[in-house]
Amino acid sequence: MAEDILYHGEPNGPSLSVLAALAESGLDIECRHIDLLKGARHTLHDAQETLASDMAVEGEGPILLKDGETMSEAVFLAQYFDEAAGSCGLQPKDAYLHWEMMMWCRQVNERLSPAVAYLGNLACSQAPIAALAEEEFAAITRSIFSDDLRQRWQDLRDDVVDAARREDSEAKVRQFVQRVEDKLADGRVWLMGDFSIADLETFAWLRPMTELEADAFTSAPLCRSWMDRLEQRPCVQSALAKAVTENPKRAFAPGPEINRWG
Template sequence: MTSILYHGEPNGPSLSVLAAAFETDVAVTLERIDLVAGDRHGANVPHAMEIDQSIEGEGPVLVADGVAMTDSVFLACYFDDIGTGTVLRPGDPYARWQMMAWCRHVIERLAPAAAYLGLEKSPPGAVPTGIVSLDLAERWADAAHGQFDDDKLADSRTKVAQTTAKIEAQLADGRDWLMGDFSIADLETYAWLAGMPHIVPTAFEHKPLTTAWLSRVKARPAVARALALASGPMPETVWAPGPEINRWG
C-alpha cells in the first residue's frame, strides 16, 4: 500500500520529516496541505487520536498501510527503520540515547520557542474549524488574535540562544554533525532553528561553528530537495502553532 505524507511548507516539523524521507530513500506520495489554513483538521487528512492530540501541534501526517502517524522525530525513526538510504540513528545504544536526549531537548524547549516567535512575526488570519485538542485551539486563538505574552517571548528568545550555545559547544571538538555522524538530531534541530536568525539574530552572534553547521545541513541534498518544495521564497517564515510552551518554564 502506498504511503502518503501530508505536509506543509518545508519549515519546522514538515521540513524535518520531508528531509528524513529523502535521506532514507523511503518512497512516499507527497500531498501538500496548508497547515496555516488548518487543513490538517479537515476531512481530507485521515484522523486518529494520535493526530488530533499530537503534542507537536501543526505537524505533518504520514499514512502508511492505512495507519495515520505524526510527530516528526518518531516519523524520522520510522523512516530510518524501513529505509534503504542514509542511516539516521547511531547503532550504539549509548550514542542512540544521546541522540534521542538531544531531540527531546529540541522538541520540548526549542520547538515551542521557535513556533511562538515565528507566529508572533507571522500570525495566522483565523482559527480553523475542526480542532479537537483544546490546548491547540487555544494557541490558535491567541495567535490569530495577536495575543502574545511578553514574558513568553523573552523566554523563547532565551531558549533559542541556549540552543545555539549548546550547538556551539557540541561542535567544539571539530565534528561536522551534532552526533558525529549525520542523524535525526541534525535534521530536527535545523528544521526548528532555520527560521530564527532573522528573529533572534543575537543568538547567532559569535557562533561560527553553529553558522557553518547551518550551512552544511542546508546543503544536504535531502534538505535542499525538501526546501525546493516551498511555494514561496522564504518557507522559514511560514508558521502554524507548534508545541505548547512548557507550563513549568
C-alpha cells in the same frame, strides 16, 4: 493496501525535518503539500485513526497517512523512515549514542521548538489568522480535537501576547544556539559525530531564527558553519525544493505545545 502519503506544510520546522528525513531514507512515499494555516491537517481525506495527530504536542506538524492511520511527530516519523528503509543512517547503531540522540531530540522538542514556534507565529502567522473570516476561522477550530491547540489558534487571532513568554523564548533560542556551538567545539562535523535525526531536527527549528533572531548566531561560528553544511546536504535541498512560497522560513502555524516544565 492503501498508498502511504506524507502531508506536509512549507519546509520549515517539523515539515522541513520530516521531508529531509524522507529524502535521506530514499523511500518512495508520495508527498502532498497542504495549507496548515487553513486547518487542512485536521480534515485529511481517508484519515480514520487520528489519535496520533489529534494529540500531537508538535501542533501543526506533518502527518504520514498509512492505511487510514495518522502518524505524527517529526522525530518518530524520521525513525520510521530510517527503519522502513532498512537503516539509512539517521540513527546511531551504538546504544549509548542512540540514547544521546534521543535525549537531544527531546530537549529540542521541549525547549527549542516551542520557543521558535512562539516567536515565529507572533511574527508571521498572527496577521493571516486574524484576517480570516469569522466563519472560516470557526470551521477550522471546530475541526481541531485538542483543546490546547485550539486555544493557541484563538490566542493568535486575539493578539494575545505574553511579554514574559516572548523574552523566555528568545533566551531559549540563544541558549540552544550556544548548546550547538559547545557540542561542535571538539571538532566534530555533526552533533552526534555521524549525521543523524538530531542534526535535522535542530537545524529545522533553528533555521527560521537566523532571520527572526539573527543576533543569537553572532557569536556562534561553529553553529553557523554546521547550518551551512546542512543547508547544502542533498536531503535538505530536496526538502527545500518543495516550498511553494518565496520564503519558507516565515511559514508558521500554531504549535507546538509550550513546555509546562520550563
